[in-house]
Amino acid sequence: MAKFYVTTAIPYVNASPHIGFTMEILQADVLARYHRQKGDETYFLTGTDEHGTKLFNMAKKENTTPIAIADKYAETFKSLTRNFNITNDDFIRTTEERHIRGAQKLWKILAEKGDIYKAKYSGLYCSGCEAYVLEKDLVEGKCPTHKTAPDYLEEENYFFKLSKYSDEIRKLIEKDKLKIVPEARKNEMLNIIGKEGLPDVSFSRPKKNLPWGIPVPDDADHVMYVWCDALSNYITALDFENDGANFKKFWPADAHIIGKDILRFHAGVWIGMLLSAGLKTPKNIYVHGFVTSDGQKMSKSLGNVVDPFAIIEKYGIDSVRYYLSREIPTTDDGDFSLTRFELLYNTELANNFGNFVNRVCSMTEKYFDSKIPKSNKAVDKDAKTEECKKAIKEARENFDENVEKFDLKSAVECVMLLSDFGNRYVEEMKPWALAKENSEILPSVIVNMVEILRGTADMLVSFLPDTSKKVLDAISGDIIKKPDVLFPRLV
Numbered sequence: 001m002a003k004f005y006v007t008t009a010i011p012y013v014n015a016s017p018h019i020g021f022t023m024e025i026l027q028a029d030v031l032a033r034y035h036r037q038k039g040d041e042t043y044f045l046t047g048t049d050e051h052g053t054k055l056f057n058m059a060k061k062e063n064t065t066p067i068a069i070a071d072k073y074a075e076t077f078k079s080l081t082r083n084f085n086i087t088n089d090d091f092i093r094t095t096e097e098r099h100i101r102g103a104q105k106l107w108k109i110l111a112e113k114g115d116i117y118k119a120k121y122s123g124l125y126c127s128g129c130e131a132y133v134l135e136k137d138l139v140e141g142k143c144p145t146h147k148t149a150p151d152y153l154e155e156e157n158y159f160f161k162l163s164k165y166s167d168e169i170r171k172l173i174e175k176d177k178l179k180i181v182p183e184a185r186k187n188e189m190l191n192i193i194g195k196e197g198l199p200d201v202s203f204s205r206p207k208k209n210l211p212w213g214i215p216v217p218d219d220a221d222h223v224m225y226v227w228c229d230a231l232s233n234y235i236t237a238l239d240f241e242n243d244g245a246n247f248k249k250f251w252p253a254d255a256h257i258i259g260k261d262i263l264r265f266h267a268g269v270w271i272g273m274l275l276s277a278g279l280k281t282p283k284n285i286y287v288h289g290f291v292t293s294d295g296q297k298m299s300k301s302l303g304n305v306v307d308p309f310a311i312i313e314k315y316g317i318d319s320v321r322y323y324l325s326r327e328i329p330t331t332d333d334g335d336f337s338l339t340r341f342e343l344l345y346n347t348e349l350a351n352n353f354g355n356f357v358n359r360v361c362s363m364t365e366k367y368f369d370s371k372i373p374k375s376n377k378a379v380d381k382d383a384k385t386e387e388c389k390k391a392i393k394e395a396r397e398n399f400d401e402n403v404e405k406f407d408l409k410s411a412v413e414c415v416m417l418l419s420d421f422g423n424r425y426v427e428e429m430k431p432w433a434l435a436k437e438n439s440e441i442l443p444s445v446i447v448n449m450v451e452i453l454r455g456t457a458d459m460l461v462s463f464l465p466d467t468s469k470k471v472l473d474a475i476s477g478d479i480i481k482k483p484d485v486l487f488p489r490l491v
Helices: 019-038 053-061 066-083 097-112 162-174 183-193 226-231 245-250 260-277 308-315 317-326 338-368 383-404 408-429 431-436 442-459 465-474
Strands: 003-008 041-048 090-093 116-126 131-133 151-160 179-181 204-206 219-224 255-259 284-288 291-293 334-336
Touching: 003 019, 003 245, 019 041, 019 066, 019 255, 019 284, 019 291, 019 308, 019 317, 019 383, 041 066, 041 245, 053 066, 066 090, 066 308, 090 097, 097 116, 097 226, 097 260, 151 204, 151 219, 151 260, 162 183, 162 260, 179 183, 183 260, 219 226, 226 260, 255 260, 260 284, 308 317, 317 338, 317 408, 317 465, 334 338, 338 408, 338 431, 338 442, 338 465, 383 408, 383 442, 408 431, 408 442, 431 442, 442 465
Parallel strands: 003 041, 003 255, 041 090, 179 284, 255 284, 291 334
Antiparallel strands: 116 131, 116 151, 204 219
């Protein structure tokens, strides 16, 4: 049996989930469901990043403890997985003992390899990014992401010899042994590596400056910096500490799904760490863009932050899953607009797919007492029936191809094209007229409609799991059980 291991990035626990991460966890869920449907042994990991300066300072400001804040927001992210019908197999928190011990084991391996050393560091540090930044990357002296000027820091840290692995990382990316999707992000990463290669990276912080972190093995005065802490979650969740069964079975990851702002860390630092440790590197890194709100960057001051919980509660799980998959480009920036959301809901979910479901069920009920008829063997090889079979087959082939290459938007479009084909087939064949004429081809037409619907619903298993189950349950036996209206029109 083939295996499939998919991960999301782990979001930082200083705020509630936003619509961008909601899209990311949906993308991972779609891949996990798709591979389970194929029969692959699948493992799907998400979780939360719970150490660092921001959380420590936030706790001081709120007169509480870092773990209290981490507990609060970790539960919010877990709630998102439940409310959004996400089928993750595990949820890793970086404050868990299994993670701490696994990260410390990895540190020791890198140290034994001679790839960790102590040195004085002086440079610019962005507290928003929780990362050291280079002056050349600033825009008018400010971090391009957080729009704040970084602080100048001078301290003694441990460093990881990332430079030692630059050439090997470059070759992995160039040869697609580490495949980065889309191609533009692959080229971006190769440009980051450039001719000079990747610099060594700071790997720890003095505990006196950052008390909230994983202790560095054999040095109580230092805590791990984010690289060895957060990035290692992908293996610690598999029981890397004990070289456990899940680690042996599922590593390397088949897909890391991440946002474009953390590409260099995943395709650079993380890969260097794995090479140093003698571990296999992930097969694919899938990179999505950012989500804006009505064309503007989301911010609390503008009052345009999209709350995923509120949207799900108002419109339903599957309609939100549909919009994020269908409207937002899988690997590019996209926009969340309620106007556009409601338009797609009405035109595609209600009028196209919902209407086709209703037609199939209603006409089977009306003309055959809800019993799926036996097709007329004399006519079931006619050109129209063959056209239907071809449409179902081609839709599935195109759907599979798009999912496999991480173009989920195009995959969903394949589903709606087949549903649209089904509606056009009904209009062309006019079952109501055939029934009046007592035509011998009516049974075959109804059977073709049912099979088009079955093909459509089967592809929706990964994207709209509740909806697809209702439809497949309705047509699974000899008698159709007409479901309630799946997508009532919005007015």
